[in-house]
Amino acid sequence: MHVDKERFKICLMNKTMSELLNLKGKTAIVTGGAMGIGLGIVRRLSEAGASVLICDRDEAAAVKAAMDIKEMGLSAAAIKTDVSSEEDIRTAVNEAGKLFG
Numbered sequence: 789m790h791v792d793k794e795r796f797k798i799c800l801m802n803k804t805m806s807e808l809l810n811l812k813g814k815t816a817i818v819t820g821g822a823m824g825i826g827l828g829i830v831r832r833l834s835e836a837g838a839s840v841l842i843c844d845r846d847e848a849a850a851v852k853a854a855m856d857i858k859e860m861g862l863s864a865a866a867i868k869t870d871v872s873s874e875e876d877i878r879t880a881v882n883e884a885g886k887l888f889g
Contacts, residue, residue, distance in 0.1 A: 812837035815888040817880060819871050822849035834862040839888040843869035843880050863888070 816833045820826035822844035834840045834857050842857075842864060844850040850866035857864035865887050869876045 809836045814838045815884050816840045817843060817884050819843045819869065822846050822853045822866075827853055830857065830864065834860075834864055839863035840865075841880060841884040841887065842866045843871070845870050 816838040818830050821830045821842035830840050842850045847868035854864040854866040869880045
């Protein structure tokens with residue numbers, strides 16, 4: 789199958805990020821989402837329309853990150869999570885379901 793790469797590039801260049809990636813009605817769980825690369829992922833997913841649960845061992849940083857996202861009119865929440873704890877993972881997944889459906 790032949791793909792016209794030049795035409796494909798032009799199509800992508802004329803689209804906004806929200807047109808390319810629409811996550812409205814979706815839920816994302818981001819571990820390590822309070823800072824650094826994780827926070828960047830949280831921002832991009834929420835900008836694309838996802839409701840994002842920020843999981844991090846640093847609860848205060850996760851809460852601040854969620855508040856910053858909410859101040860932009862986007863959907864986010866935070867929960868203290870240690871990914872080495874199976875119980876914490878279960879709790880985070882259940883919380884995401886409760887909060888975002």
